[in-house]
Amino acid sequence: MKVKLRIxxxxxxxDRKPYWQEFEVExxxxxxxxxxxxxxxxxxxxxxxxxxxxxxxICGSDAMLINGKNRxxxxxxxxxxxxxxxxxxxxxxxxxxxxxxxxxxxxxAYRAVKPYLINNDQPPLKExxxxxxxxxxxxxxxxxxxxxxxxxxxxxxxxxxDYLGPAAIVNAHRFIFDSRDQAxxxxxxxxxxxxxxxxxxxxxxxxxxCPRGIQVTKAIEEVKRAIMYAKV
Amino acid sequence: xxTNGAGRPRPRGSGFxxxxxxxxxxxxxxxxxxxxGHLYIMHIINSVEVVNYNFVAARWGTPLWRTWDLILLxxxxxxxxxxxxxxIDDYIHSHGWRVVALAVLYVLAIGFILGGSLVLFTFQPVxx
Ligand code: SF4
Ligand code: FES
Numbered sequence: 619m620k621v622k623l624r625i626x627x628x629x630x631x632x633d634r635k636p637y638w639q640e641f642e643v644e645x646x647x648x649x650x651x652x653x654x655x656x657x658x659x660x661x662x663x664x665x666x667x668x669x670x671x672x673x674x675x676i677c678g679s680d681a682m683l684i685n686g687k688n689r690x691x692x693x694x695x696x697x698x699x700x701x702x703x704x705x706x707x708x709x710x711x712x713x714x715x716x717x718x719x720x721x722x723x724x725x726x727a728y729r730a731v732k733p734y735l736i737n738n739d740q741p742p743l744k745e746x747x748x749x750x751x752x753x754x755x756x757x758x759x760x761x762x763x764x765x766x767x768x769x770x771x772x773x774x775x776x777x778x779x780d781y782l783g784p785a786a787i788v789n790a791h792r793f794i795f796d797s798r799d800q801a802x803x804x805x806x807x808x809x810x811x812x813x814x815x816x817x818x819x820x821x822x823x824x825x826x827x828c829p830r831g832i833q834v835t836k837a838i839e840e841v842k843r844a845i846m847y848a849k850v
Numbered sequence: 851x852x853t854n855g856a857g858r859p860r861p862r863g864s865g866f867x868x869x870x871x872x873x874x875x876x877x878x879x880x881x882x883x884x885x886x887g888h889l890y891i892m893h894i895i896n897s898v899e900v901v902n903y904n905f906v907a908a909r910w911g912t913p914l915w916r917t918w919d920l921i922l923l924x925x926x927x928x929x930x931x932x933x934x935x936x937x938i939d940d941y942i943h944s945h946g947w948r949v950v951a952l953a954v955l956y957v958l959a960i961g962f963i964l965g966g967s968l969v970l971f972t973f974q975p976v977x978x
Contacts, residue, residue: 778940812939816867846872849865 621645621696623654625666626706627716636713645696651684651703652691655717667716675829678765681708682717688767688827708770710779724766727782731790731808736801752797759792759837761830768824768834774817781817782809784824784834791837794844803848810845818842870932877929884922907975916970923966931959 620642628636643657652670659666670680673692680691683706685699696703711719737746762785769775769783790809794802809815815838824834892901909915934955942948 774940810865810868812867816871842871845868849868850872
């Protein structure tokens with residue numbers, strides 16, 4: 619079938635403003651938006667800028683706004699989207715070129731929550747043991763691939779870029795509730811700040827957007843509750 | 851946002867936002883109870899026609915109703931102004947304008963609370 623892609627383009631060296639451009643490509647219903655973007659870049663317009671790496675929904679490189687919703691281009695099928703598809707860069711992050719946004723503010727927020735295991739005990743000779751129940755406590759938030767679909771779908775983040783954003787909170791959650799980690803208090807402290815979890819107004823856009831099906835809003839609420847129980 | 855190669859600065863932690871968040875939830879629920887009670891008494895038990903100066907004056911003859919109204923006043927003013935404070939934080943990014951907006955907000959909020967409390971505490975019914 620023929621599909622039409624309406625793509626928001628922007629080249630900071632040439633354009634003063636972003637503009638829309640339409641492309642027509644031959645595609646199967648089982649093809650993904652990423653396949654169509656490849657068609658365009660390889661055979662129609664080599665200047666089209668977008669990121670992708672794994673092409674199989676695991677690296678988190680190609681989140682973009684597809685038909686008004688944040689999705690991974692490598693997981694969005696034309697069977698679900700129809701034959702007229704709009705593609706825009708993620709909202710709330712500066713556009714570098716076409717569909718490529720500057721992810722640095724996103725990763726800066728990620729780094730701010732110390733997303734790594736902190737444990738000051740002598741490392742055991744073998745692995746640090748954990749019961750299946752303890753592991754299950756944070757299972758959902760281990761699935762994050764840092765695609766930024768959640769954070770850039772969040773209206774609170776759009777208006778206030780200082781908000782750490784759902785993805786940073788998800789990745790803090792992953793360690794806060796890990797029985798092997800010892801820095802929960804420190805992370806809760808960071809997330810209790812003005813730019814932390816209180817900026818969340820439970821809009822649920824993040825949960826809707828997450829291509830990994832993570833219950834993002836639930837994770838944020840769990841962190842809010844943990845802060846409340848720790849301090850009140 | 852102030853970032854450098856090493857990432858963004860550590861956010862300032864304080865309990866204030868936690869208490870503000872908790873207060874919004876608790877005051878929301880309380881206001882629901884007090885406001886529904888208020889509506890029920892003023893508009894359902896009593897028809898609107900009987901609600902006049904004498905009615906309110908009689909009502910305020912008892913400390914119970916003054917306390918009720920004082921609680922409503924405080925909850926509404928604080929809940930509302932805290933909500934506006936958060937909106938200002940979210941939407942006004944220039945430091946100068948933010949200070950101006952917050953100053954206006956605080957003056958108005960304190961004005962409302964003081965004015966309202968003054969009436970509530972000093973009101974003396976006069977026969978009309
Ligand atoms: S929580 Fe989901 S949407 Fe957010 S960055 Fe991780 S994988 Fe992407
Ligand atoms: S290209 Fe890796 S997630 Fe889509």
